[in-house]
Amino acid sequence: MSEIYRLAEPSDAERLVDVIYDAYITIRELELQWPAAHADLALVEENIVKNACYVLEKEGQIVATLTLSKETTNRWNSEYPFLKWFAVHPDAQGSGFGTKLLTWVEEVVIRDEVGASAVTLATAEKHPWLLNMYERKGYERIDAIDRGNGDGTMYLLRKIVNPHLYHTERLGHHIGGTR
Template sequence: MGEVFRLATVNDAERLLHITYDAYVTIRELNLHWPAANATLALIQENITTNECYLLEVDGEIKATITLSKSDDIKWVTDLPFVKWFAVDPAFQGKGVGGKLLNWIEETIIRDKLGAPAVTLATAEKHPWLLPMYERRGYERIRAFDKGNGDGTMHLLRKIVNPALFEHYLRQKQEQVISD
């Protein structure tokens, strides 16, 4: 099985739209207000051009996608890299494809390319399996918040990808608090 990890291009937008829409069925059923759940082709194209949208191809076909946010609108929650819009073709869910892409993002992009100590993401408490899935993958809850939009309690999760660098990051944060 040939696997290719790469950045998405706008030429991938139509396929990513189908994968994302099909993968986010539970999000729509729960009436969560996540942009990816009801994304249009234009929104997918915007995501590709304004963020780093990565994908995993298996035997030449896109099977999973995840986005590294480049937006400043997440800075109120975290100063660490933030991933979003994680979707796996439903026919490939439970087969390790999503895990491979997430591992690759955590290690190759977050740790090695960006040199970041950790990665963050957010998910809804009321989703029946996302929170436990991320916790099994080593993510820990670091902040709960409610945006008041009907989604209920959301959890910011963090996974440390470089422990030594994370210790340095924490020391810097503590020094910053002391100097403020």
């Protein structure tokens, strides 16, 4: 029962196309305009090269993936790292692999390696279960926008992964802003 958490490599791209495409069926059915929902091999390869694309392998098979964006700016202008392209292959959904990978990225990568106090991600209000799932996992809504592209209301969610650092940063912003 070996589980391996690691960065994706270009040789993983073909398997990741299958994982992402199969996992994003609801996104396509809802006609959400998310690049990952229609990702082809070239787009997955680009994601692996340009970002930090993590995978969870079970018994040598990639069962889940999650990307930490390395874009210097994102649509939300968030000061915190931004996660995207979260997918669990349908054959592995409900097994806890998605939660394991998300928690590992939040704690090992975001909190410990990056040294960030919080992490963000975005999801659509019209998706039947994603918003509630993220809120159960400790994410809170901090912004909302409707870009007029058919996605409806999109929420930016934040999870504090290092409470002490987060509160120290907030105190620093508050003190700095009153001078």
